[in-house]
Amino acid sequence: MIIIQCTDSSRRRYIAEEIEKYGKGNFSSQIFTFQELSVATQNFNPESLIGEGGFGRVYKGHIETKDIDVAVKKLDRNGFQGNREFLVEVLILSLLHHPNLVKLVGYCAEGEQRVLVYEYMHNGSLEDRLLNIGPNEKPLDWNTRMKIAEGAARGLEYLHETAKPPVIYRDFKASNILLDESFNPKLSDFGLAKLGPIGGRTHVSTRVLGTYGYCAPEYTATGKLSTKSDIYSYGVVFFEIITGRRVVDTSRPSEEQNLITWAQPLFKDKKKFHFIADPLLEGNYPEKALYQALAVAAMCLQEEATTRPLSSDVVTALEYLSTGKSPEESQEEEEDDDHKEEEEEMGSSPDNTTVESTENNSTQDDSSDSDKS
Template identity: 75%
Template sequence: MFCFSCCMPQAKETGKPFQDTKTLAPIANLSLKTDSVRQRYVAEEIEKLGKNNISAEIFTFHDLSVATNSFNADNLVGEGGFGRVYKGRIQGKIEEVAVKQLDRNGFQGNREFLVEVMMLSLLHHQNLVNLVGYCSEGDQRILVYEYMLNGSLEDHLLNTSPEKKPLSWNVRMKVAHGAALGLEYLHETASPPVIYRDFKASNILLDANFDPKLSDFGLAKIGPAGERPQVSTRVMGTYGYCAPEYASTGQLTTKSDVYSFGVVFLEMITGRRVIDNNRPSEEENLIEWAQPLFKDKKKFHTMADPLLEGVYPEKSLYQALAIAAMCLQEDAPSRPLISDVVTALEFLSADQ
């Protein structure tokens, strides 16, 4: 099994940290307001952002309607719990953009919007998606990102079809390493740290070179500061990816993200969804299926994605499964730091 004992790197200064906790106070204040006041409050906070030399542009609804051909269904590239994403092009600009129109029903969309704009305006790293701009006109809440040509990891890993070429082992390890670097920046460079809270394949976007960027920061949470080891919060996220201690108690730490990383990494190794009701009952839950196999090295090859057709280094498979198993430990303190995972993946990639 792969050992983390020699993998204790310093946090990489690969992005610009933010250090102004007062800037994030509006997020906490949202819970104190009635629905009618929240909408006005969000609009006011977003307006303040625009006056604080934030690099993201402020777009009008007309700008984005023109960019997406009136939010035409032909331009729809994705749909999730918080809204729809359209491909578009802003007038006067060469680059294509992704335009996410949040669901206008209720407070949740307002809060997601404010958190996302504030987080991505303050956090900058090559493995985080770039926020181009936003629109908060009337009851519209729209986010504009750089367009990621290859869609999401989920598109290539879990939504496969015979005509779609499966991701190679090397590309999977490259994506895992880049996604881990994004988490490392959030956990160990950003100050205070940020807990992503929604790490899953559909939130890992891939550019033209299959370099990954984390997206969708609406559930991100400012992590514990000082002596506090954890923060308490309402349990949110996607079933199957949440760490067991967070799902049961609402106690959130950076190790909760490490667990979620382990889930996605295991999906990348096996090609299986974390919850798949189309499989036999004993295989529906990926983690429960994998736990006994982790203990038997002779069965490691049975865990590799069949679409790989055996094209992977055996040593690399063993090391990857060891990393996943470490991240998926029930006891949160026993999980590695994400910087340890980054270093382990660097060793693994170097063996290719």
Template identity: 70%
Template sequence: MILEEMSILSCCRISKSEIKKKSLKNSKSWVYDDADAYSTVPRGVSLSSGAIKQRILAEEALRNGNARVPAEVFTFRELATATENFNSELLVGEGGFGRVYKGHLNKTNQVVAVKQLDRNGVQGNREFLAEVLTLSLVHHPNLVNLIGYCADGRQRILVYDFMHNGSLEDHLLDLAPNRKPLDWYTRMQIAKGAAQGLEYLHDTANPPIIFRDFKASNILLDENFIPKLSDFGLAKLGPTGEQDHVSTRVMGTYGYCAPEYAKTGQLTTKSDVYSFGVVFLEIISGRRAIDGTKPPEEENLVDWAKPLFKDRRKFTVMADPLLEGNYPVKGLYQALAVAAMCIQDEAGTRPLIADVVTALEYLAIRTDEAASAAAEMVEFE
């Protein structure tokens, strides 16, 4: 039974006091266009006056805590030059809120990602505000770095460090024929880093921040495959004081939303834990959260996996075939145990993300036996 393997988390449980001491392609989000989205950013910023004055954003961030103000405010002309007038050949991704281009800043000789938000509809404005203000207030190695922004007229553009290896989706679910699949330990390292990003948002940020759109396409990978959470347009401030949840209309991506959030609109950090569990299952299995090309009983990844959790003999069926059996069997069992706990229907029974991070720290360690085998394989080749 998968429950036997769940002890990996129980033995790693961390108290809340200890936690405090620890310092885009085809997956589109579906949203409800509602006033609730304004609560994703600090109060005082208004869209009612028309075009947003660029400097107001930085000043507002400063008034709301220890802000890390974006390094630069760009003009539209500068970013048009950087992207060769938003040349379609430089398009590297497209999400629910706009397009992402590869660009080059001549004055700093820096390669960047330029995200041009959709000018149609107020949702683009809301995502812009949420991204600028959230990423001005938080900073972590596993969160994407916002270099600057542009708010000229109706233009809403964000500039980030360019991630040379694209998204996790590119290497896991949209694998090109000429691209090697991720090995087991790289997958575990990516999962650990992504969980650490969530841990920072949940346990270090004050008030806590609920990411709300955790999925493979929102996990970007740098040249060393270090993961960075991106797309904070749906991020929402978490409960404070006596509150145990925040109420909101449902926003997110189908297949990743926690069941209690989808049903009631009650959002907690455990909602992110559920989404993490779904992505972790994708990492283990190489299957999409929702895949219409599969037989009906296998279209939903969680529904497919839950019966298999009950039979140890079927655990290996859940491993990505592209791994070709190159994974530690015990590690597979333990990884499935972590995923199973994260996707439990009852939010209260899911682990804290800090506990998940601790478990993944063990799973991401390459054993001596595995390292020796890998060395022999390289020598043989």
């Protein structure tokens, strides 16, 4: 469907129809009036500004009726394309839910206004905490970096392998990874997201959109987009997490401006791996973990899309890096836990009271695990 020209009323009608068509009115997201959001942000006060990107400015606000802090993104793009991105964002975040996707609280599509309301993320973006830190700010430690990398990979895994049809994020970068008060990462900004290939197809063809430096080479060259395109972008961000450098940084000497190009010669010699790690880490990382992290990044950055890993493979690798344990150590711990459980069962009293108590505890533990997952 191509719309050459459309009035404001037809745009509003199109958004309402599409939301009703795909969401069937079962959205958990709230519809706000523009007045409500003006009050929440003190009339979009510049002092409340917490971010600005290609799609608009983001303000911190407070919704009195819910007593929650929110991030309010006011889109400033006009025309149908801006409306399309708004629609995609509302649909995806209303229909897909995962701990590593940012939660959409609500939206406003009143008149010319297009506003999105998200949960407020206390630690801003990964870009803020990794690439924009001031001289007096504490840099992210190794374990926190690996935790963020793992959570971001889980978000991609959900989009690629759980969502039906799969969703290609298309704009995976440090500024789109938000961090809550515990530094748990959540993917945001889904305006460029695209439904992935189905029916045995390997890719979808589309015009090239995204951020320079993060886009996969085959996508940039041909417009062929697949979940493996996201994996390349993930590799770029993971490399930024390891090095503390931007993928493209024109403030550096010419031979260091492109992160991937700069690192390639260092990859050939293990003795030089420590030159790749962020100097702000001051060597506080397990050497073996650095090798493993660089290996994962290198696999994601393969030129050929088919040779890159699946997002679930990346999650598996990052699970061990974020815990600091090898697969063998994790397996040994699981076996030890199983052995302890067997000993406890053998040593427990046979009377009904003890068995009942054990069953109750087991039920509570299962419930607790369920809440955490």
